[in-house]
Every structure is written in C-alpha cells, then in structure tokens.
Amino acid sequence: MTTKTPQKNTTSRRARSRRGLLGHLWSLLWKLTLVGLAVVTFYSIYLDQIIAQKFTGQKWHLPAQVFSRSMALYPGAAVSHSQLMAELKLLGYRKVANPARVGEFSASSTRIELWRRPFLHPEGDQLAQRVMISFDSNGVSAVARMEDKRQLAVFHLEPVLLDRIIASDGEDRLFVPTEEMPEFLVQALLQVEDRSFYEHHGVNPIAIIRAAFVNLTAGRTVQGGSTLTQQLAKNFFLSSERSLLRKVREALMAVIIDFRYSKDEILEAYLNEVYMGQDKSRAVHGMGLASRFYFGRPVSELTLSQQAFLVAMIKGPSYYNPWRSPERIQERRDLVLRLLMDSGVLTTQEYKTAVESPLGIRNLNKPAHQKLPSFFALVKKEVNERYGDALLKQSGVKIYTTLDPMAQEAAEKAVTQTLKSLDKNNKSLQIGMVVTDKYTGGIAAMVGDKTPGFDGYNRAVEIRRPIGSLIKPFVYATALAPERQFTLATPLKDQPITLKNEQGKTWSPQNFDKKFSGQVSLITALKKSLNVPTVNLGIAVGVSAVADTLERSGWQEPINAYPSMLLGAVSGSPLMVAQVYQTLADNGVYRKLTTVTAVLDADKNPLPVTRLPKEQAIAPETDFLIQYAMQQVVNTGTATRLGNAFPGVGLAGKTGTSNDSRDSWFAGFDERNVAAIWVGRDDNGKTSLYGSSGAMAVYLAFLKERPPISLRAIPVPGVVKGFFDRETGVAKQANCSNVDALPALSSSYRPIENCGEPLQWWQKIL
Incomplete structure (x- = not known):
C-alpha cells in the first residue's frame, strides 16, 4: 500500500484551490x-x-412665424416702379440682366421682369412664377405671365417674415424639409462631417480610432470621430459635458437612432437641429434659419460658396463668427471647398470661382428680424382676443399681418430724423405714429417711441391727449350731410362769441391769431382752421350731432358733448385718430382697423375668422366734399408747406394743436396710406410746436422716404360742380360774375336764375 507524500498533497490542494478560484x-x-x-x-x-x-x-417647438402683408400687384394698384424695386430688395431678390432662376429680377424704366419664389399664402400654396410688371404714372398698369403673355387679375409677392415668437427655451428655427435643401449643401455636409454616413450604423469605430490617433499625435484635440447621428443624439438629448459616460450614452443613442429610423430621416433632423450661432439671446438652429441669419435669403437660393460657409460654421459658430473674425471663417470655408474639389464634388473652375467669392453676409446693422414692439404688442392683443391666449404657444403657427415693411421703414426714419431736429433744445419730445392702408383698413406701420425699437410705453396706442383741430373735419362733415342745407360756400360768422354752460361759466373761443374777419366761407374756415366760425357751425348743427358723426366714424371712447369739444377738447391716441381719418379717406366707410389678416395652424389650415362689417358712417357725397376741403388745407391752408413740398400731388390733411402748444397733431392721407401723428412731452409740458411745425414735419419726412401717390379724383354720384357767389355763398350759374367753382351736392344745388339780377325788357319778351 502506497501513501501520498505531503508535497504531492499540498500541490493537489493548491491546484484545486486555483480551479475553485477561477471557477468563482x-x-x-x-x-x-x-x-x-x-x-x-x-x-x-x-x-x-x-x-x-x-x-x-413633434421633434421641435417651432416658433410662431409673423409675416407682413403680401404686396398685391394688379392693373391700377397704387404701387410705383421705385416702390416695387425697394420691396424686392427687402425680400432679398437679386437684380440681373435676364432672370434665369427663382429669386431674380431685371428692370427697365417702366417694367420689371420678376421670377417670384414659391410661398405659402393664406389662400394656398403659390408656385414659382415668372411675370412682367408694367407701370404708368398712376402705378401698376399690367401684370403678364411670361410663359404665355396672359394678363393676370392679381399677383402676390411673398410676405416678409418679420419675426418669430420664441418659446421659453430661447431656440429659434425655420424647418426646411430635406428635399428643399440644396443638393450641394447636403453633399458638402456629408463630405466634411461624416463621409460614411450611409454605411455605418450610427457609430463609426474606424473614425473614432483615427481621430484618437491624430489627437494623440498632435497632443490636443484636432479631429472628432463623432458621426452625424452621434452629433444629433448629443444635440437632442445630451449636455455639452465632456466625460466618458456621456460619450458612451451618445454612442448607444446613436445606434438606437440608426436602427429605428432611416438615414434620410436622420439627415433631415440633423439639418434642422444643428446649432449654427447666436442671435443675441436667441440660439440659431438649422440650416434654414442660418441662411436667413447670415445671408438674409432662403437656403435654396444660396451660392456654392455660401453653402460651403454654412458647413464650415458647424465646427464652431462662436469661433468662426463672421462679423468678429471674417478671416477665420473664410479660411475654414476655403478648406471646405478644397475638400470638395479633392473629392470630385466640385470642378477646379467651380472651386476657383467659389474661393474668390466674398463672404456676402448681411450687414450687421440690418437686423435679422424686425424690432416692432409697438406693432407686435397690438398683434398679440388681437390674436388673444380672436383666438385665445393659447394660440401663440402652439408649434408651427403662421400669423399674417397688415404691416407694410416699406411704410414701417419710412416711418421709423421720419421719426428718428425729425425728432432729432425738433428736439435740439432738449425739450424731451416724444411721438406716437400710426399709418394705415387706405384700401384694406389694416395698420401698415406703427411707432410708439422716438426710439422706434424701444419696447416700452406705446404712445401710438396708450396716450390720451386733446386732439385739437383734428376734430374739425367731423364738424364740417355733420354740416354738409345731405339732409342739411350747408355748402362749402355757406358764409359763417367770424365775430366774438361768448357761450355759457349749465353751471353759468362762460367760454369765449378765439381764433389762433386773436383776429376776426366778420364772415368767411365754410371752406375757408376749415382750410384756415378758424375756431370761431367752427364753433358757430357746430352750435348750429348741434354738438351732439357732431359727437354722433365722430362715434359713427369709429371713435371708441365716450365723448362729452360740450361746445369745447368742437375745438378738440376730446382726448385720444394716434390709433384712435387714425381710425376716424381712415373713415374719411375710405369714402366715409367705417371699418375697424386690424393687424391680423389670417392665421394658419401647423398643418397649414386656416383658422376661422369673423369678417368685420362695413358701415357707411358718412354719406359718400359728403365725404367727397370733406376730402376736397382737406386737399385745400394742403394747397392753400394751414398745411401749405406740405403742399409746396409735393407740387402737383393731391394730398389731404389737417393740422392740430392743443392749448399752450402742449400737443402737436397731424392727420392726412394720399391715395395709399392714412397717417396720424402726435408729438409732445410725456409730462404734458409746453413744446412751442404747432401742428404744422411738429407732427406735420414728421409726415413730410415720411413722404420723402415713401413718395406719395396723388389722390384720384373719382366722381361720386350726387356731387356736381357748383358755382357760388364769393360774398353771399348763393348758388349761381357758371356764367355769373364774382363766383367760385366748388363741388356741391346735387340735391341741394339750386342756382338762381339770371344771376339774381332783374330781367331786361327784351329778356321778358323772349
């Protein structure tokens, strides 16, 4: 019998122990x-x-987009050649010798050939279209489609995207589907950022290893190994934290995304998510918005050089900021172009042309979005009233407004330049200004502060100041109504007068110059803005009747029907004045002024809107007489300086000044726009300005920036050419001596026979 030695037993136990440990x-x-x-x-x-x-x-919350009005062109439209040229420049159209692609136009002295962009109109999609627009002295004379020379009844330009109402996350974006992205931009992106995008499964191990080797060799991070899918995962779900755990999570999410979704879906998401820079407090995301932000035009219209610029910006929007470091981004852009040439995407000639191109970025002084605090405040108020306050929180809403960008620009320039000149003595002047579209009843422009972009107290809407003589046309409109017997030639007393109220207090109105003429005609009293004849006329027709005329014309606040009201002891705002003068300009028709014309939801469906009714506040024939008289105010009355500045142009207007020159007012109109302007001080202090020297100076500057279109003298049924005695105002025949020709109501024009002289014996025989 053999026995194991102790050494063998020990070895066996160790072996079993190792096997047991390895097993564990x-x-x-x-x-x-x-x-x-x-x-x-x-x-x-x-x-x-x-x-x-x-x-x-929904991948993103798309900010509500706010658009301007869409310029309508049709035969007879009050749009001049120069105004359309300015509109096309604002929209970013390129002037060329012969339009060959969308977004281009050519121009001669009387015609403009235009290749319009496609766009979404409230009434449906508008396709790209090439047209010829012809002009005459009155504006547009014809609009013809180039392909078949067919005359168009109406042709719309795309509206200007004014701004986007940003959500609380501060992200700004314009979604553009992949099929609307330029093919070269997509190729450049893939070539520079992820060449194997269509081959890998979300993560590219070879690229990661290659990047790690390059970075180790360089001793710093010079190359990234992330795929587009990884970048998308980081942008969508992760922070910018640099850690191994975050990179692992990024890679895992990229694999899941690649497994779940098609490459085209991933690419579209990336193109619209990628961070492209900072517009002050707004983060700029996506190629669509970046194109607008850097170049001021749609991404579909960018040149090869500009598309390469956008791809170059991805690497570091802050580092490559083109306004701070143009040489950096140009060097990076040229590198992108060289990579594309080396890979065969670009030819040598295309490369040379592109690298020799300037950056072409927008002027930094021209904002990427409009600063319109006064107007936008009114838009939001109207949207809330019509659709509820939840609408602006919805994603993808499109709001179409009445704002005319060219009118707004002209108003802002007029305000800035004129207030700077008027306020040389540091009177702390302020201003409120409203411009309306005479034809649509929409608010075309609004300025609520001498610094137009200041977001604060909106004097165009919120002030309440005595409107002075701006009320006078409504006094005269009351008297010239068909049921009364007054004419433009009716003599009015211009003599001292004292009135007593119910409390026994007396009031003695005075003319501006403290003088009296004894008697003047009705039209003279209006064009010279005489106080005493106006009070006499108002008392004759009834103070309450005048108040009723003003209320029917659109005055929304209560009026105290006291005699002092006849001279403007009624407080209002430029918006309230613009409302009633819009009625005067629109043939006596009252329509409530509006800022919003249509709203589309995220699916491009129009939201229901109640059409505001029209009301005939002043008889058309009476309104014709008032418009005629207001043109005489400009030609030979208190607004003569305005008429002299634009000789031969039909303009209507009225100056107004409150007591002690605390408030300077002007309201007037041409064939296209109505304007109401207040100039004064917030503390209600004296200004030493009159209506003609303050507010009218702003209107004059506005018209110099936006040349007026002459009022059209369209005949009105019920109005005839009358002849009246200069002294008595009696209606006479044309062949009588000492008569003035004035328009008159046919219902009340009854000229006396034989010029009021006795018949001779031979006349009796005949």
Whole structure:
C-alpha cells in the first residue's frame, strides 16, 4: 500500500484551490456580464422610449412665424416702379440682366421682369412664377405671365417674415424639409462631417480610432470621430459635458437612432437641429434659419460658396463668427471647398470661382428680424382676443399681418430724423405714429417711441391727449350731410362769441391769431382752421350731432358733448385718430382697423375668422366734399408747406394743436396710406410746436422716404360742380360774375336764375 507524500498533497490542494478560484471568478464574471447586459438592455429600452417620443412626435417647438402683408400687384394698384424695386430688395431678390432662376429680377424704366419664389399664402400654396410688371404714372398698369403673355387679375409677392415668437427655451428655427435643401449643401455636409454616413450604423469605430490617433499625435484635440447621428443624439438629448459616460450614452443613442429610423430621416433632423450661432439671446438652429441669419435669403437660393460657409460654421459658430473674425471663417470655408474639389464634388473652375467669392453676409446693422414692439404688442392683443391666449404657444403657427415693411421703414426714419431736429433744445419730445392702408383698413406701420425699437410705453396706442383741430373735419362733415342745407360756400360768422354752460361759466373761443374777419366761407374756415366760425357751425348743427358723426366714424371712447369739444377738447391716441381719418379717406366707410389678416395652424389650415362689417358712417357725397376741403388745407391752408413740398400731388390733411402748444397733431392721407401723428412731452409740458411745425414735419419726412401717390379724383354720384357767389355763398350759374367753382351736392344745388339780377325788357319778351 502506497501513501501520498505531503508535497504531492499540498500541490493537489493548491491546484484545486486555483480551479475553485477561477471557477468563482468565472461565475462572478458571467453573472456580472448578465447583469451588465440586463442593465444595458433595460437602459437601451429606456433610451429607445425617450428617442421614440422625440422622433415619433413633434421633434421641435417651432416658433410662431409673423409675416407682413403680401404686396398685391394688379392693373391700377397704387404701387410705383421705385416702390416695387425697394420691396424686392427687402425680400432679398437679386437684380440681373435676364432672370434665369427663382429669386431674380431685371428692370427697365417702366417694367420689371420678376421670377417670384414659391410661398405659402393664406389662400394656398403659390408656385414659382415668372411675370412682367408694367407701370404708368398712376402705378401698376399690367401684370403678364411670361410663359404665355396672359394678363393676370392679381399677383402676390411673398410676405416678409418679420419675426418669430420664441418659446421659453430661447431656440429659434425655420424647418426646411430635406428635399428643399440644396443638393450641394447636403453633399458638402456629408463630405466634411461624416463621409460614411450611409454605411455605418450610427457609430463609426474606424473614425473614432483615427481621430484618437491624430489627437494623440498632435497632443490636443484636432479631429472628432463623432458621426452625424452621434452629433444629433448629443444635440437632442445630451449636455455639452465632456466625460466618458456621456460619450458612451451618445454612442448607444446613436445606434438606437440608426436602427429605428432611416438615414434620410436622420439627415433631415440633423439639418434642422444643428446649432449654427447666436442671435443675441436667441440660439440659431438649422440650416434654414442660418441662411436667413447670415445671408438674409432662403437656403435654396444660396451660392456654392455660401453653402460651403454654412458647413464650415458647424465646427464652431462662436469661433468662426463672421462679423468678429471674417478671416477665420473664410479660411475654414476655403478648406471646405478644397475638400470638395479633392473629392470630385466640385470642378477646379467651380472651386476657383467659389474661393474668390466674398463672404456676402448681411450687414450687421440690418437686423435679422424686425424690432416692432409697438406693432407686435397690438398683434398679440388681437390674436388673444380672436383666438385665445393659447394660440401663440402652439408649434408651427403662421400669423399674417397688415404691416407694410416699406411704410414701417419710412416711418421709423421720419421719426428718428425729425425728432432729432425738433428736439435740439432738449425739450424731451416724444411721438406716437400710426399709418394705415387706405384700401384694406389694416395698420401698415406703427411707432410708439422716438426710439422706434424701444419696447416700452406705446404712445401710438396708450396716450390720451386733446386732439385739437383734428376734430374739425367731423364738424364740417355733420354740416354738409345731405339732409342739411350747408355748402362749402355757406358764409359763417367770424365775430366774438361768448357761450355759457349749465353751471353759468362762460367760454369765449378765439381764433389762433386773436383776429376776426366778420364772415368767411365754410371752406375757408376749415382750410384756415378758424375756431370761431367752427364753433358757430357746430352750435348750429348741434354738438351732439357732431359727437354722433365722430362715434359713427369709429371713435371708441365716450365723448362729452360740450361746445369745447368742437375745438378738440376730446382726448385720444394716434390709433384712435387714425381710425376716424381712415373713415374719411375710405369714402366715409367705417371699418375697424386690424393687424391680423389670417392665421394658419401647423398643418397649414386656416383658422376661422369673423369678417368685420362695413358701415357707411358718412354719406359718400359728403365725404367727397370733406376730402376736397382737406386737399385745400394742403394747397392753400394751414398745411401749405406740405403742399409746396409735393407740387402737383393731391394730398389731404389737417393740422392740430392743443392749448399752450402742449400737443402737436397731424392727420392726412394720399391715395395709399392714412397717417396720424402726435408729438409732445410725456409730462404734458409746453413744446412751442404747432401742428404744422411738429407732427406735420414728421409726415413730410415720411413722404420723402415713401413718395406719395396723388389722390384720384373719382366722381361720386350726387356731387356736381357748383358755382357760388364769393360774398353771399348763393348758388349761381357758371356764367355769373364774382363766383367760385366748388363741388356741391346735387340735391341741394339750386342756382338762381339770371344771376339774381332783374330781367331786361327784351329778356321778358323772349
């Protein structure tokens, strides 16, 4: 019988111990692997749910887009050749010798050939279209389609995208589907950022290894290995934290995204998500918005050089900021172009042309979006009233407004330049200005502060100041109504007068110059803005009747029907004045002024809107007489300086000044726009300005920026050419001596026979 030696037993025990330890380690490793796999599986399921929720639902909250009015061109439209040229420049159209693509136009002295962009109109999609627009002295004379020379009844330009109402996250974006992205831009992106995009499964191990080697060799990070899918995962779900755990999570999410969605879906998401810079407090995301932000035009119209610029910006929008470091971004852009040439995407000649192109970025002084605090405040108020305050929180809403960008620009320039000149003595002047579209009844422009972009107290809407003589046309409109017997030639007393109210207090109105003429004609009293004849006329027709005329014309606040009201002891705002003068300009028709014309939801469906009714506030024939008289105010009355500035142009207007020159007012109109302007001080202090020297100076500057279109003398049924004795105002025949020719209501024009002289014996025989 043999026995084991102690050494062999010890060796055996050690071997069994090692096998047992390895077994335990293997068991532990296997279990840990299972746990790890379970954790990764469950974590992947968790990430998959997060990703699915983001991708399957709405990927982004798209800010509500606010658009200007869409310029309508048709035969007879009050749009001049120069005004259309300015509109095309604002929209970013390119002037060329012969339009060959969308977004281009050519121009001669009387015609403009235009290749319009496609756009979404409230009434439906508008296709790209090439047209010829012809002009005459009155505006547009014809609009013809180039392909078949067919005359168009109406042709719309795309509206200007004024701004976007940003959500609380501060992100700004314009969604552009992949099919509307330039093919070269997509090729450049893939070539520079992820050449194997269509081959890998979300993560590219070879690229990661290559980047790690390059970075180790350089001793710093000079190359990234992330795919577009990884970048998208980081932008959508992760922070900018630099850690191994974040990179692992990024890679895992990229794999899930690649498994779940097609490459085209991923690419579209990236093109609209990628961070492209900062517009002050707004983060600029996506190629669509970046194109507008850097170049002021749609991404579909960018040159090859500009598309390469956008791809170059991805590497570091802050570092390559073109306004701070133009040489950096140009060097980076040229590198992108060289890579594209080396890969065969660009020819040598295309490369040379592109690198020799200037950056072409927009002027930094021209904002990427309009600062219109006064107007936008009114838009938001109207949207809330019509659709509820939840609308602006919805994604993808499109709001179409009445704002005319060219009118707004002219108003802002007029305000800035004129107030600077008027306020040389530091009177702390302020201003409120409203411009309306005479034809549509929409608000075309609004300025609520001498610094137009200041977001604060809106004097165009919120002030309440005595409107002075701006009320006078409504006094005269009351008297010239068909049921009354007044004419423009009716003599009015211009003599001292004292009135007593119910409390026994007396009031003795005075003319501006403290003088009296004894008697003046009705039209003279209006064009010279005489107070005493106006009070006499108002008393004759009834103060309450005048108040009723003003209310029917659109005055929305209570009026105290006291005699002092006849001279403007009624407080209002420029918006309130613009409302009633819009009625005067629109042939006596009252329509409530509006800022919003249409709203589309995210699916491009129009939201229901109630059309505001029209009311004939002032008889058309009476309104014709008032418009005629207001033109005489400009020609030979208190607004003569305005008439002298635009000889031969028919303009209507009225100046107004409150007591002690505290408030300077002007309201007037041409064939296209109505304007109401107040100039004064917030503390209601004296300004030493009159209506003609203050507010009218702003209007004059406005018309110099936006040349007026002469009022059209369109005959009105019920109005005839009358002849009236200069002294007595008696209606006479045309062949009588000492008569003035004035328009008159046919219902009340009864000229006396034989000029009021006794018949001769031979006339009796005949």
